Amino acid sequence: MRILDITVALSSLALFAAAAPAPFGKNQLPDGMPSPSPDQVKLIEQAAHGTLPNGPPPPVISSEGIVNLKLIAFNELFEVAFFNELITNITNKVEGYDIDEEEDHVKVLDALKAILAQEELHALRANDALEHFKVNKIQPCEYTFPISDFKSAIALAATFTDVVLGTLQDVVERFALGRDVDLAREIASVIGQEGEQQGWFRASQGKIPSELPFLTTSDLNFAFTAIQDFVVPGSCPNINEIPLRTFEGLKILSTPGPQDQNITVQFNDPDHEADHSLWLTYINQQNLPIVEPLRFVSRNGKEVQAEALFPFEENEMNGLTIAAVTKSSGPFTDASSVAQWTLAGPGLIIVN
Ligand SMILES: *[C@@H]1O[C@H](CO)[C@@H](O)[C@H](O)[C@H]1NC(C)=O
Ligand SMILES: *[C@@H]1O[C@H](CO)[C@@H](O)[C@H](O)[C@H]1NC(C)=O
Numbered sequence: 299m300r301i302l303d304i305t306v307a308l309s310s311l312a313l314f315a316a317a318a319p320a321p322f323g324k325n326q327l328p329d330g331m332p333s334p335s336p337d338q339v340k341l342i343e344q345a346a347h348g349t350l351p352n353g354p355p356p357p358v359i360s361s362e363g364i365v366n367l368k369l370i371a372f373n374e375l376f377e378v379a380f381f382n383e384l385i386t387n388i389t390n391k392v393e394g395y396d397i398d399e400e401e402d403h404v405k406v407l408d409a410l411k412a413i414l415a416q417e418e419l420h421a422l423r424a425n426d427a428l429e430h431f432k433v434n435k436i437q438p439c440e441y442t443f444p445i446s447d448f449k450s451a452i453a454l455a456a457t458f459t460d461v462v463l464g465t466l467q468d469v470v471e472r473f474a475l476g477r478d479v480d481l482a483r484e485i486a487s488v489i490g491q492e493g494e495q496q497g498w499f500r501a502s503q504g505k506i507p508s509e510l511p512f513l514t515t516s517d518l519n520f521a522f523t524a525i526q527d528f529v530v531p532g533s534c535p536n537i538n539e540i541p542l543r544t545f546e547g548l549k550i551l552s553t554p555g556p557q558d559q560n561i562t563v564q565f566n567d568p569d570h571e572a573d574h575s576l577w578l579t580y581i582n583q584q585n586l587p588i589v590e591p592l593r594f595v596s597r598n599g600k601e602v603q604a605e606a607l608f609p610f611e612e613n614e615m616n617g618l619t620i621a622a623v624t625k626s627s628g629p630f631t632d633a634s635s636v637a638q639w640t641l642a643g644p645g646l647i648i649v650n
Pocket of ligand 2: 558
């Protein structure tokens with residue numbers, strides 16, 4: 299009898315363990331994401347201070363429009379994981395995340411909890427639209443963030459939000475080209491929303507809230523590559539269904555300030571492209587891309603270090619600059635043509 303009891307107890311323990319949530323790191327998404335129940339959606343909406351749009355998605359969509367939705371879902375799921383982990387760190391007063399004043403602690407958490415829920419709704423809206431068009435939803439990956447304190451977390455949030463603000467411009471243009479009229483309007487509402495977040499991230503860093511008169515533009519492929527920096531390799535169930543390019547990584551080794559200077563960059567060059575001429579091309583604001591010759595410095599295996607001018611003064615290069623090592627000197631008319639010729643990138647620079 300006793301032995302049997304123990305066996306029963308053990309097997310129910312095993313059952314319990316199997317039903318318990320996956321260990322931290324495996325599924326980092328809260329609130330039932332990416333597939334919350336209707337009740338969970340209600341709670342997310344309350345936390346987000348608003349609802350999912352209640353009109354249906356349009357009856358048809360262009361093929362480029364589908365790519366837009368996939369990239370948006372891929373990005374928003376990453377943001378949900380990031381803000382959830384940041385809130386957890388602050389709530390638990392993890393070392394580096396202890397905000398001195400109790401009043402600030404509450405204010406910061408209030409702001410971040412709304413942002414988290416709002417990003418959850420953005421992700422749901424994009425994935426729901428994919429489902430509506432009979433396309434597989436984008437599944438979350440495992441994520442890892444190269445930061446361990448509050449200040450760096452906000453600086454990172456400001457950096458990826460800047461990339462998003464540039465990329466959503468490309469999304470709207472692609473929707474416009476595909477005549478996806480209703481979706482273009484909805485994205486315009488999200489761009490403003492992300493801009494409000496960005497004003498707060500910037501003010502939290504002691505910067506002026508509004509970054510530039512015309513925000514720096516980007517390209518879907520740059521965002522797709524940049525997000526993968528935070529993804530555990532091999533952990534994305536269906537990243538292969540996103541038909542975008544992943545470029546070689548590019549690191550800006552010397553963070554430039556608001557003056558002309560030479561900067562050193564490092565990038566992967568497995569095919570020895572650096573044996574030929576390469577350029578460092580900069581995208582800033584709504585201006586034509588700036589092309590500077592890249593001077594080879596050294597090679598270590600497939601890693602190349604090189605140097606180029608960062609021509610701040612002539613171009614007033616405040617805010618986000620997207621740098622890319624290009625195989626052509628252009629001249630480029632826009633961010634998409636830079637992406638077409640990109641070997642490595644995006645390198646992300648934010649001045650002021
Ligand atoms: C949360 O804290 C851990 C431990 O310091 C850190 O590794 C992780 O990157 C932090 N995450 C965020 C989003 O700040
Ligand atoms: C950048 O380096 C080049 C080549 O070494 C040099 O001619 C130029 O003066 C440098 N520019 C600045 C702003 O330091």
